[in-house]
Amino acid sequence: MQVTVAVLDAKGLNCPLPILKARKALQGVAPGGLLEIYATDPGSVKDFEAFCRSTGNELVASTQDGNVFKFVIKRGN
């Protein structure tokens, strides 16, 4: 099955903008769909964990490449 991945570029943005933009972007993703986020705010690593925990979405991946953090969130229902 082909899963569409929405992409959010939050590079250069600082707390709490990556989270706020992610929430908005997730609204356009169907339940079960994926959202890929790129950010440079080091605080976003912990913040996205907490965000997913309290919003019923799943943090599928959290990786780092240089100073860019990549998160993949699977939207809950």
Add this chain to the structure above:
Amino acid sequence: MGVTPDTALLDDLIKRRLDELLPQKLEELREKKTPSMTIIATKGTLDWAYPPFILSSTAAALGWNVSVFFTFYGLNLLKKDISDLKISPLGNPGMPMKMPFGPDWFKGINWNIPNAVQGVVPGFESLATVLMKQTIKNKGVAGIAELRQLCIEAGVNLIGCQMTVDLFGFTHSDFIPEVKEYCGAATFLPMARDADVSLFI
């Protein structure tokens, strides 16, 4: 009168069952409840505009119900035009005075300017505000107008303090139309009582 042995047994049984079941039930109820937060925003400077808007927009993004009660100088944050919010380094020794431009060694310098000088140099506050706004931009931190808009979009309930409106001679038309309610302490307190988090900023 008194407790018959049978009732005592029953009471003991109920107590033990409750001890077993209650924690799980409470956890279930907690999970089901939408968290809520109320904030009292009392400050009207550029720096102090951040905490209420950052916390309320983030809480709303987490799915919480949020109400912010703007009172005294905090009411400034509800004005239609908030581009004139200022920051004052005067009497604020915790504020680093660094330049947002130039080479790194220059940006790293903390300019220790005595209050006595800050107080008499005309336009010092405006200069500090310009520098602060540039720093905010450089660091990718949201502008206050943008954060406020995000709060509105996320459904944060913005409340104005009617007493302050009267005290400072404002009218409701000075404020953004998204302020749905103007009220007083008696309306805010019951909201705060039911909130999981309540902050005074």
